[in-house]
Amino acid sequence: xxxxxxxxxxxxxxxxxxxxxxxxxxxxxxxxxxxxxxxxxxxxxxxxxxxxxxxxxxxxxxxxxxxxxxxxxxxxxxxxxxxxxxxxxxxxxxxxxxxxxxxxxxxxxxxxxxxxxxxxxxxxxxxxxxxxxxxxxxxx
Numbered sequence: 604x605x606x607x608x609x610x611x612x613x614x615x616x617x618x619x620x621x622x623x624x625x626x627x628x629x630x631x632x633x634x635x636x637x638x639x640x641x642x643x644x645x646x647x648x649x650x651x652x653x654x655x656x657x658x659x660x661x662x663x664x665x666x667x668x669x670x671x672x673x674x675x676x677x678x679x680x681x682x683x684x685x686x687x688x689x690x691x692x693x694x695x696x697x698x699x700x701x702x703x704x705x706x707x708x709x710x711x712x713x714x715x716x717x718x719x720x721x722x723x724x725x726x727x728x729x730x731x732x733x734x735x736x737x738x739x740x741x742x743x
Contacts, residue, residue: 611737618709624685625712628678635671642668686710692741701736704729
């Protein structure tokens with residue numbers, strides 16, 4: 604029984620790895636937006652006088668922007684790859700209900716109450732399906 608619980612815990616952690624990758628990508632996207640905004644609205648000196656930005660500021664901005672774009676694309680690729688990897692494993696389950704509950708929870712990142720509503724089942728049925736799906740899920 605303890606071994607089964609440990610195995611289910613490992614499966615949950617594996618499935619949750621997609622959410623971690625999504626969050627990482629979202630943070631990267633925010634950093635990229637911040638860099639883009641800093642190029643549109645450069646820092647100003649509050650002395651009331653107009654100032655000219657030199658080419659050094661623009662070239663360092665371009666380099667920083669390019670670096671953030673590369674990081675974001677790398678995170679996005681990682682998210683897509685992880686999604687495909689987990690989705691392929693979920694699709695190996697026999698039960699459509701088990702596939703649905705895992706997809707809604709770990710890929711669509713839905714809340715339990717929303718999954719219950721979408722599937723039209725009781726809370727107890729949903730948790731039973733989820734437990735059974737985790738038991739039947741193969742990580743390898």
